[in-house]
Amino acid sequence: MKPIFYRLISIFILFYFVNLFLFYVVLIEKNYISFNINYVQFFLYSLILVFFILFLLLRTSNYIVKPIENLILYFQSFPNMDSIPKVNSKIQEIQKLSDLTIDFLYQYAKYLEELNLEKNLLNSLLNNLKEGILCINQYGEVIYINDFIKKHFSYGNFHQTRNYFDIIQNPSVLDIIYKIINNKPNEQFFSGKKINDTVFEFKSQNNVYQLKFYLIPKENGNTLRNYSSQSEKLYLFIVNNITEEYNTKRIKEDFLQNASHELKTPITSIRGYAETLLNKKPLQENPVYKNFLERILLNTTRMERIINDMVLISSIESKYYPFHPTEVNINKFLLELNNVSEGILNQKNLKIEYNFANQENIMIADPLLLEHLFLNLIHNSVRYSEENQKIEIHVKEDKDNFIFEVIDYGPGIPDEHKDKIFERFYRIDKDRSRKEGGTGLGLSIVKQIVQLHRGRIQVLDNPKGGSIFCIILPKEIQKKST
Numbered sequence: 001m002k003p004i005f006y007r008l009i010s011i012f013i014l015f016y017f018v019n020l021f022l023f024y025v026v027l028i029e030k031n032y033i034s035f036n037i038n039y040v041q042f043f044l045y046s047l048i049l050v051f052f053i054l055f056l057l058l059r060t061s062n063y064i065v066k067p068i069e070n071l072i073l074y075f076q077s078f079p080n081m082d083s084i085p086k087v088n089s090k091i092q093e094i095q096k097l098s099d100l101t102i103d104f105l106y107q108y109a110k111y112l113e114e115l116n117l118e119k120n121l122l123n124s125l126l127n128n129l130k131e132g133i134l135c136i137n138q139y140g141e142v143i144y145i146n147d148f149i150k151k152h153f154s155y156g157n158f159h160q161t162r163n164y165f166d167i168i169q170n171p172s173v174l175d176i177i178y179k180i181i182n183n184k185p186n187e188q189f190f191s192g193k194k195i196n197d198t199v200f201e202f203k204s205q206n207n208v209y210q211l212k213f214y215l216i217p218k219e220n221g222n223t224l225r226n227y228s229s230q231s232e233k234l235y236l237f238i239v240n241n242i243t244e245e246y247n248t249k250r251i252k253e254d255f256l257q258n259a260s261h262e263l264k265t266p267i268t269s270i271r272g273y274a275e276t277l278l279n280k281k282p283l284q285e286n287p288v289y290k291n292f293l294e295r296i297l298l299n300t301t302r303m304e305r306i307i308n309d310m311v312l313i314s315s316i317e318s319k320y321y322p323f324h325p326t327e328v329n330i331n332k333f334l335l336e337l338n339n340v341s342e343g344i345l346n347q348k349n350l351k352i353e354y355n356f357a358n359q360e361n362i363m364i365a366d367p368l369l370l371e372h373l374f375l376n377l378i379h380n381s382v383r384y385s386e387e388n389q390k391i392e393i394h395v396k397e398d399k400d401n402f403i404f405e406v407i408d409y410g411p412g413i414p415d416e417h418k419d420k421i422f423e424r425f426y427r428i429d430k431d432r433s434r435k436e437g438g439t440g441l442g443l444s445i446v447k448q449i450v451q452l453h454r455g456r457i458q459v460l461d462n463p464k465g466g467s468i469f470c471i472i473l474p475k476e477i478q479k480k481s482t
Helices: 003-031 039-075 092-127 148-154 171-181 241-276 281-285 289-316 330-340 342-346 367-382 430-436 444-450
Strands: 132-137 144-147 200-206 206-218 233-241 324-328 351-356 362-365 388-397 401-407 456-461 465-472
Touching: 003 132, 148 233, 171 206, 171 233, 171 324, 206 241, 233 324, 241 289, 289 367, 289 444, 324 465, 330 342, 330 351, 330 367, 330 388, 342 367, 362 465, 367 388, 367 401, 367 444, 367 465, 388 456, 401 456, 444 465
Parallel strands: 351 388
Antiparallel strands: 132 144, 132 233, 200 206, 206 233, 324 362, 388 401, 401 465, 456 465
């Protein structure tokens, strides 16, 4: 600051004497102006004037230059500014600017201190999670990585490079991240498998991991780092070690499969013996024995359905059920189901009325699972319908979905039970359900199948009495399970 100020003073003095010289040479020596003046006296007065002006400039500089120099010290020492003495200025504007600047620096230092504290707390929290956290921008630059990822999947130096393929060394994780960032999530994976649009599973060193990703759009004006200021989106990856859960599911699945196999054999034997005895003429003529045998057959049939339903719902929930979506002609498919359910419909002299919005409705779905879905809904409607009534199935559509409505005219479902009827073994009327031979798993299976097709299901009241099961399924999903 001082060198600049001294240069200005020197320029001023030089400018003054040059003008004085020109004034003398041009105006006086050339007789343009006549003055009777003592030149020595004139020079002395001029010199006194110059020194006076210099004195004023120096005095003024103490009120301008020193506060500015003081502010420069504050900036250079930021954020450790407590040891710097404050310099005051008698110029009101300069003093106000200095006070505002210093107050701002102290507030900003306090803000940075709080921000660093929050950052350290957040880092401590994220580094002590059991989950791995990885954030990458759309250019493949790693924005954040916690200790879990570094320990299990990273061998690169995070401080030397920002590219995820230099930091992450696990091939399964690299493959998933590459396909997500490059918008290729439906291609075949190296070793992992796709659970849904945002969840993937892969194995690494005898462990099973689940990777979830979330797309975070960049907010205007808010960026995590300078190098990501041009990013339009960020990818947040969360990795969980699900080995224990995976093994528990496998044990549960194996137990259920083995138990169902072991139970089916004696149940089949009991059913065979009961059918044989029921065909014996002496037992047919005895109403007591006949009633006992019919009850045995009814309950063995019910036990077989419970076992089959338990195996089915467990397989769907554990993601191991073979899911094979293909093109399905809905109109033709539902009409063919009428033949399959004809036996149970005839028990109460019921009939199904179909209402199709279009002559041909084509959707992508698993036909075997759709059969389970609609048969369970039809059986549920039959179970709660009186004799000589009807069941309606309506098929509608919007831009992206098919809307199915299965309508019955039974007693209806109270509002407090509508959210619970999809739970396993939940019954509104337990006595009636057992009398009708229900397993308590039908609607739970329906919900699992709807969710597997990425749809929704809800129960509505039928204005004419009864219930409406409304199922919304997307027209298209992947034709091949990944």
